[in-house]
Amino acid sequence: MRDHKLKLKNKTDKKFFDLFNSVFLNDSRKILFIFLVLFCLLGGLFFSGLLVAAVGGSPTKVLSSLIEGSFQTPGAFGRTLVEAIPLLLVSIGVIVSFRAGHYNIGTEGQVAIGALFAAVIALQIPGPEWFVIIFAILGSFLGGAFWSGIAVGAYLWRRVDVMISTLLLTFIAPNIVLFAVSRDYLLLDTTESNTRLASQSERVPEEKRLPEFEIFGQELHWGVIVAVILSILLTGLLGKSVWGLKVRLLGANFVTAKRFGVTQAKEGATALLLSGGFSGLAGGMIVMGSAFRLQSHIANDFGWDGLLSALVSRLNGYFAILSSIFFAALRTGSSFLAATGVSRTITSVIQGLMVIAALMPAALIVVISRSDYGRQRFGNQKKGSD
Amino acid sequence: MLGDIETVLESSIRLGHIFLFAALGEYVAERAGTINISLEGMLLAGAYGAALGASETGSPVLGIFAGIIAGLLVAFLQALLSHRLNIDQFVVGIALTVLVIGLTTFLFLEIKMLPGRIHEFEIPLLAEIPVIGKALFAQRWLAYAAFFLPVLIWRIVNHTRWGLEVRSVGEDPAAANVNGIPVLKRRRQSIYVAGLCSGLAGAYLSLAVTGAFSQNMSAGKGVVAIAAVLFGGWTLMGTIFGAFLFGFADALGLSLQIIGLNIIPGPILDSMPYLLALIGLLTISNLSRKPAALASKFDASGDAS
Numbered sequence: 001m002r003d004h005k006l007k008l009k010n011k012t013d014k015k016f017f018d019l020f021n022s023v024f025l026n027d028s029r030k031i032l033f034i035f036l037v038l039f040c041l042l043g044g045l046f047f048s049g050l051l052v053a054a055v056g057g058s059p060t061k062v063l064s065s066l067i068e069g070s071f072q073t074p075g076a077f078g079r080t081l082v083e084a085i086p087l088l089l090v091s092i093g094v095i096v097s098f099r100a101g102h103y104n105i106g107t108e109g110q111v112a113i114g115a116l117f118a119a120v121i122a123l124q125i126p127g128p129e130w131f132v133i134i135f136a137i138l139g140s141f142l143g144g145a146f147w148s149g150i151a152v153g154a155y156l157w158r159r160v161d162v163m164i165s166t167l168l169l170t171f172i173a174p175n176i177v178l179f180a181v182s183r184d185y186l187l188l189d190t191t192e193s194n195t196r197l198a199s200q201s202e203r204v205p206e207e208k209r210l211p212e213f214e215i216f217g218q219e220l221h222w223g224v225i226v227a228v229i230l231s232i233l234l235t236g237l238l239g240k241s242v243w244g245l246k247v248r249l250l251g252a253n254f255v256t257a258k259r260f261g262v263t264q265a266k267e268g269a270t271a272l273l274l275s276g277g278f279s280g281l282a283g284g285m286i287v288m289g290s291a292f293r294l295q296s297h298i299a300n301d302f303g304w305d306g307l308l309s310a311l312v313s314r315l316n317g318y319f320a321i322l323s324s325i326f327f328a329a330l331r332t333g334s335s336f337l338a339a340t341g342v343s344r345t346i347t348s349v350i351q352g353l354m355v356i357a358a359l360m361p362a363a364l365i366v367v368i369s370r371s372d373y374g375r376q377r378f379g380n381q382k383k384g385s386d
Numbered sequence: 387m388l389g390d391i392e393t394v395l396e397s398s399i400r401l402g403h404i405f406l407f408a409a410l411g412e413y414v415a416e417r418a419g420t421i422n423i424s425l426e427g428m429l430l431a432g433a434y435g436a437a438l439g440a441s442e443t444g445s446p447v448l449g450i451f452a453g454i455i456a457g458l459l460v461a462f463l464q465a466l467l468s469h470r471l472n473i474d475q476f477v478v479g480i481a482l483t484v485l486v487i488g489l490t491t492f493l494f495l496e497i498k499m500l501p502g503r504i505h506e507f508e509i510p511l512l513a514e515i516p517v518i519g520k521a522l523f524a525q526r527w528l529a530y531a532a533f534f535l536p537v538l539i540w541r542i543v544n545h546t547r548w549g550l551e552v553r554s555v556g557e558d559p560a561a562a563n564v565n566g567i568p569v570l571k572r573r574r575q576s577i578y579v580a581g582l583c584s585g586l587a588g589a590y591l592s593l594a595v596t597g598a599f600s601q602n603m604s605a606g607k608g609v610v611a612i613a614a615v616l617f618g619g620w621t622l623m624g625t626i627f628g629a630f631l632f633g634f635a636d637a638l639g640l641s642l643q644i645i646g647l648n649i650i651p652g653p654i655l656d657s658m659p660y661l662l663a664l665i666g667l668l669t670i671s672n673l674s675r676k677p678a679a680l681a682s683k684f685d686a687s688g689d690a691s
Contacts (some may be wrong), residue, residue: 175653350484363471
């Protein structure tokens with residue numbers, strides 16, 4: 001009798017201990033992780049400053065002119081937000097594909113092809129304005145999806161690595177755009193304004209552009225709202241829906257996923273097509289909302305920057321909104337750097353350092369949990385990870 | 387006509403060497419189970435390091451060493467992050483490539499460089515052979531590394547204990563681990579080989595092919611080198627063949643312009659190497675089997691570090 005009671009007591013003790021362990025220790029891990037993320041991002045900025053100082057510039061001046069160029073001057077914040085639209089759209093696409101374990105890193109090419117589709121529709125399809133705008137935007141989505149669809153097809157047919165094929169396609173895409181805008185029977189601008197026949201298309205007529213609106217003195221177009229809604233929607237779907245679970249399962253472990261009936265052919269392909277489509281949409285937004293004409297370098301690193309912004313957001317759709325605004329601020333602010341004597345390409349170094357910084361917390365967690373302190377504090381949860 | 391063929395062949399081989407050197411390194415890394423996306427970054431770092439080294443010391447030879455060290459530096463970071471700290475190898479590769487592109491572009495504008503160019507060196511007699519003589523034996527002297535680097539890689543991978551261990555780590559890391567092979571260590575070392583080779587490729591690019599560094603001058607050459615390994619079906623001969631095939635595609639545009647043929651429009655010629663790589667991957671690559679554990683993570687249970 002007595003023994004029995006003792007046993008029970010021990011059991012509850014153990015249960016309580018387990019509960020305590022799981023709640024408190026996991027939380028402290030979480031807090032540690034958030035702290036590490038902030039620490040690493042600040043560290044990335046610090047190293048950027050160090051580099052500026054190393055080449056003889058002043059880090060504070062660079063920072064202040066970046067902020068001035070991207071937020072403070074009149075209308076600058078609006079410009080930054082407009083730049084952030086394609087970045088955000090690309091980021092969401094990248095997040096979906098990375099979560100599915102298919103690394104679509106050819107976003108730059110998909111942006112270019114999306115822009116091409118949008119420009120073709122906007123310039124050559126007749127019809128009422130609202131129809132052309134919607135059609136062009138949808139067309140850009142299809143264009144991007146088509147470009148990533150080639151990689152999907154290559155993967156399904158011949159198991160060609162998606163990462164390699166999307167990257168190779170990225171280098172082909174700008175050449176296709178260049179071909180289109182340098183032939184007069186395609187998209188070359190043959191109006192009188194383009195007397196030197198530069199390789200570019202005609203401007204999208206005023207009434208066929210994305211409608212603009214003004215808020216707090218900042219000029220924005222409707223793409224801002226579309227992008228934010230899409231990003232919240234897709235992040236919600238990814239996190240809460242059955243489809244999202246399937247996609248994440250596929251990315252986490254495709255053998256397990258196969259057991260549950262989640263296949264590369266269906267969910268993986270959908271994720272990749274969606275990812276390409278969102279990049280294409282970004283291209284459409286560039287043509288219809290800010291550039292208004294097609295050139296061979298229409299993608300202008302938006303694809304790469306969006307990819308990086310997704311990595312910096314640690315593949316979280318909500319944080320992607322913040323990180324794409326940050327990346328857009330680097331783009332708009334960089335034009336103000338001339339006064340500081342530091343080349344504007346410092347922003348691409350900052351981008352690279354931030355991406356590395358976003359990777360570091362996971363690495364530091366590994367280091368900490370391998371150390372003696374970490375073992376005592378967090379227990380050796382993953383057996384044999386030392 | 388014969389002269390035209392000679393021109394095309396010469397420039398294909400010259401450009402093919404870039405892919406060859408980088409692809410040889412990637413070949414070793416992939417046999418150990420890593421798809422090393424940062425190859426592009428290593429190549430660019432090598433090109434910049436070589437140009438800077440040659441410009442600072444005034445000697446191309448020291449420049450080559452500087453390029454190799456720059457490539458190794460990127461390789462070290464890739465190996466550290468992906469095979470010691472367990473971060474996803476692709477994400478690390480992308481991040482490092484981006485960092486290298488940004489850093490070299492920035493430093494290129496900040497630091498002025500005047501690197502010397504590697505001299506041309508004709509091997510007497512052999513260079514007199516018609517058609518192929520000029521292509522093979524009248525290059526800048528670093529190109530002749532192409533004669534013994536593949537042999538070296540072949541010997542190391544196929545005829546040493548280290549090479550056997552590298553291959554086993556790429557095929558079945560769990561079994562290799564049970565047999566006492568430090569899996570992650572071998573993978574890291576194979577990445578160092580990739581860094582060394584692509585550093586050399588970068589040095590060749592900036593010191594021998596162009597004679598100067600320019601912004602983002604690798605422009606996807608690293609990716610094509612990776613594609614060459616995949617195209618070659620993870621065999622050494624296939625990789626070499628792939629590298630020269632893509633070199634040929636790369637040179638085609640240039641050569642056709644020199645010869646005066648303008649049938650194919652420029653934009654299409656420019657995308658030839660990438661297009662050909664893609665078509666190659668679609669048609670030939672999966673005739674052979676890839677390393678079973680390619681791109682897989684390995685939990686560090688056996689690696690005491």
